[in-house]
Amino acid sequence: MSIQSLLIANRGEIAIRIGRACAELGIRTVGVYAQDDVQSLHVRQVDRAIALQGSGPKAYLDIQQLVAAARTAGCTAVHPGYGFLSENPQFARACRQAGLIFVGPRTELLEQFGNKTQARSLAQRLYVPILLGTLDPVTVEEAAAFLRSLGPGRQMLIKANAGGGGRGMRVVGRQSDLTAAFARCQSEAAASFGSSDLYVEEYFTSARHIEVQVIGDGGGNISHLWERECTPQRRHQKLVEIAPSPSLAEPLRQALLDATMRMAREVRFDSLGTFEFMVDARAGANARYVFIEANARLQVEHTVTEEVLGIDLVRAQLQIAGGATLAQLGLSSLPRGPAFASTAAAMPATRCPQVTTPCWQN
Numbered sequence: 001m002s003i004q005s006l007l008i009a010n011r012g013e014i015a016i017r018i019g020r021a022c023a024e025l026g027i028r029t030v031g032v033y034a035q036d037d038v039q040s041l042h043v044r045q046v047d048r049a050i051a052l053q054g055s056g057p058k059a060y061l062d063i064q065q066l067v068a069a070a071r072t073a074g075c076t077a078v079h080p081g082y083g084f085l086s087e088n089p090q091f092a093r094a095c096r097q098a099g100l101i102f103v104g105p106r107t108e109l110l111e112q113f114g115n116k117t118q119a120r121s122l123a124q125r126l127y128v129p130i131l132l133g134t135l136d137p138v139t140v141e142e143a144a145a146f147l148r149s150l151g152p153g154r155q156m157l158i159k160a161n162a163g164g165g166g167r168g169m170r171v172v173g174r175q176s177d178l179t180a181a182f183a184r185c186q187s188e189a190a191a192s193f194g195s196s197d198l199y200v201e202e203y204f205t206s207a208r209h210i211e212v213q214v215i216g217d218g219g220g221n222i223s224h225l226w227e228r229e230c231t232p233q234r235r236h237q238k239l240v241e242i243a244p245s246p247s248l249a250e251p252l253r254q255a256l257l258d259a260t261m262r263m264a265r266e267v268r269f270d271s272l273g274t275f276e277f278m279v280d281a282r283a284g285a286n287a288r289y290v291f292i293e294a295n296a297r298l299q300v301e302h303t304v305t306e307e308v309l310g311i312d313l314v315r316a317q318l319q320i321a322g323g324a325t326l327a328q329l330g331l332s333s334l335p336r337g338p339a340f341a342s343t344a345a346a347m348p349a350t351r352c353p354q355v356t357t358p359c360w361q362n
Contacts, residue, residue, distance in 0.1 A: 002322040003027050003077040003101060007070035008046065009091075010081030011060060014298075015042035018079050021314040030073040032066065034059035048073060060084045061194075063091050067098050077101035077321060086297040087114045087162075088194075103321040105271045105296040112267065113296040114162050117199050123291040126266060128259045131278070131290045133201025137161050140182045143200045144175060155203035158182060160189035166237045167192045171203050204290065207278040208247050209233065212260040213305045215316065216269040221326045224257050224264075225305050225313075226336050231281075241301045243308045244336060252279065252287055259291065272298050272317050308336045 005028040008015045015031060019042070022029045031046035036055040043049045050069045052059040059065070061084055070078050078095045080103070085091040089110040095102040104110070112118050117135045124130055133156075134146065147156050153173075158181060160168025168189035170181040182198065190196040213225040229245035230238040245253070260275040274295045280287040302313045316329055326332050 003103075003318060005030065005073070005075045006077045006079055006103070006318075007032065007066070007073065007075040007100075008042075008081065009060065009066045009070075009078050010084055010086075011037055011040060011042055014081035014083075014300075016045050018081060018314055019045045021312060021318060024312075024315060025318060027318065030069070030075055032060070032069055057084070063088075063094050066091070067094050067100070070095070070100055071098060075100065077103055079103040079318070080297070082298050082300060087295070089114060101321050103271070103317060104298075105269065105273060109267060109269065109273075109296050113273070113294045116159065116161050116293050119294050120291070122263060122266065123259075126259075126262050128263060129288070129290045131201040131204060131292065134199045137197035137199055140179060143172075143182055143198070144178055146200050147172065147175060147178065150202060155205075156200050157203045158185045158198055158200055160185060160193060160195070161197035161199050162189065162193040162195040166233075166235055168198070173203075201292075204278045204280075206281045207231075208245070208281045209238075209276065210245055210248065210256060210279055210289075211274045211276045211299075211301075212256060213299075213302070213313075214260060214264050214269055214273050214275065215313070215320070215326065215331060216264065216271065216273075217320050217325045218270055218323070219325055220268045221332070222261065222264045222269055223326055223331055223333065224260055225309060225331075225334060227253065227256060228301060228304050230301065238301065241304045243304050247281070248279070249284060249287075252289065256289060259289075263291075263294070269296075271296075271320060272302070272313060274299050309334050 006022055007030045008018050019029045029046040031042055031049045032052050033040060033043045033049055034052050034055045052065050078100050080086040087110055089107050092102045092107045092110055120130050121135050155171055155173035158170045158172060168185045170185050172178050172181050185198050186196040208231045210227050210229055212227045214222060215225060216222040227245050228241050228243040230241045232240040256277055276292050277289050278292055279289045306313055319329060
């Protein structure tokens, strides 16, 4: 059935973005706002706005309040946007138990890909290359042992097991720096994601960062929406996003797409998601590549793919949540054109008629 009314469980730009797609589909929207967001623009862009108790991010992380708001307002669905509770399986489960459509992947997929070590295990089982690293959360002592195992001069990356957006992440090359970095990552992870679990992996130097957008429907049909490159980063935050990647030889591009589809089909991926890889920047068509993680949600960078393909991903996500298939939406196989965007400034993507080298090299 199609969605009739929807609670937008987020704030700011993404809340406005979701509201616009809902308006085009004739879906009634209900927004929420923390006490310190009463003057925010997203509050005035919905059909109804409900105040949350509390201020700051904590208000938008209160599962009980959000579900209660949706039911009070007579909503039939909830869209989490990105960040906050977008990849939280407890939130998705609470919505579905309350009879609400959760606009996102199935709860079990959020559990699997929200746990990065489980995602790495999936890739390993399907013979998709991964970095040297742990497949379970580690203690600081275990992290120290892993760093020693890499040998002199090597570095490792401490990462939040339930993380994203560069939070709970540090590069460490010396044992003397490990304890402080580990504690800082734990603190950031707990504050941002509600879990202080960390894992470690080798630090891949001289790498390009490639991500493949996928979309699936409830019937097991899955399509990739080609790749984006987001190599220019600061503190593990993406600065520039380009599609298609100007650095990939065609055999390597196909290898990444094939690896993505192998994993997505194995788990019958539904809704929107992104599979991320690191590629050795110093090699050519046969360069080493490794899977690093998958994000089972709408990403900030979705606008770049939209410009490349000429489709509205948020609208498609809402239609799929309402029961539409990829075939009905014309998303079974898609051509593309080039685009780029600055993600740090949250700018919309713009068409780029000729992209032959990465713009940061020009």
